[in-house]
Amino acid sequence: MATIFVDVQHTCSDIAWRFTQVHIHKVVMLIAFICFAIYEVSASHTVIVLVLVLFDLPFHHLQRATSHVCLIFVSSLILAKTVYQLQIIREGFFLCGSVDINAVDFGVLLMLLFESVVIVHQAQFYDDGSNDIPPVGIVFPYVNRRAADRDVLHCVKFFINYGFYKFGLEICYSVAAINMVCHLDYYSVVYGITVGTLLCMNRKRSAYVWPIHISLFIVTLILQCIAVLGLPLHQCFGDYIYLLCLCQHLYVFMIEAKPQLLDSYGGGSNVNICIHKTLVKQVNPVVDFMSNQSTMLDYMQLYVFKNMFWVSMCCVFLSGASEVSLLSVGLYFGCFIWLWVGPYCFIRSTRRLQNL
Structure with a gap:
């Protein structure tokens, strides 16, 4: 009984660490954006916001580098505020706004450090050779599309692995609609036109114009960050969530554009079997749950x-x-x-x- 309990504990611990590794970067950068672009708006914090919007979200391979940049910048900012409060610094020589070291700076710094701890822990966990390194973004490496039809547990595991891969486009459109309702201004008109254009396209054409849509949205988000003092606080938050979804789905389109990568990807194919000519005469791989329920x-x-x-x-x-x-x-x-x-x-x- 004790052995079973220990095995279950180790399994749950491994899953928790892996789940944290997959999503910790998005959570940390979201917290950093909320702190620096909404609650503590300043010229120095704008640097972090620009790094997140221009480099961290659109380019997945730069995320580790942006974490290091943010960590160094926030640490330097805290040290600069500490030095500025010393009596050897004359206040008339350096003109600046708030120099108080608050919980926002320390909170972001602790989250960045926690992300580093998770990455180091997982690197040591997989370096011993007894554990296989799972694919990027996958929590349960042995659960694929075929296993999703077995039972409820495998279905839940599949959606934890590939939920956004399967329904990312619909999630992006839903977040866009919510964001437009929050804005109700000329930005929402621009969002509505772009989303309406994408809705008129099929999935393949949407993949071609998706980078253009992301670039346009990044420009509008930067303009809002520049004029953030005149906007309600919750609007920039919604824009960041929408941009996060757009950039995550860009990675989905990149997977779909590489057939050799798609064959080994456990999420299966997102091709519509009703319109794809090569798949019309093939048997539907999904179990017929409408006629038979087992x-x-x-x-x-x-x-x-x-x-x-x-x-x-x-x-x-x-x-x-x-x-x-x-x-x-x-x-x-x-x-x-x-x-x-x-x-x-x-x-x-x-x-x-x-x-x-």
């Missing part, structure tokens, strides 16, 4: 696919009811049309469904 996972999927239409309509109706504007009228109109048609629209031809 596990709890099959019943859960059946419930989701049968009722998600009505849940979506309720969300659209509540969104329209929460605002009194011309856009709300459009939401009401579209919601009533879909409620009138009902789920019978899904029995139409494949071509007409794709046009919807």
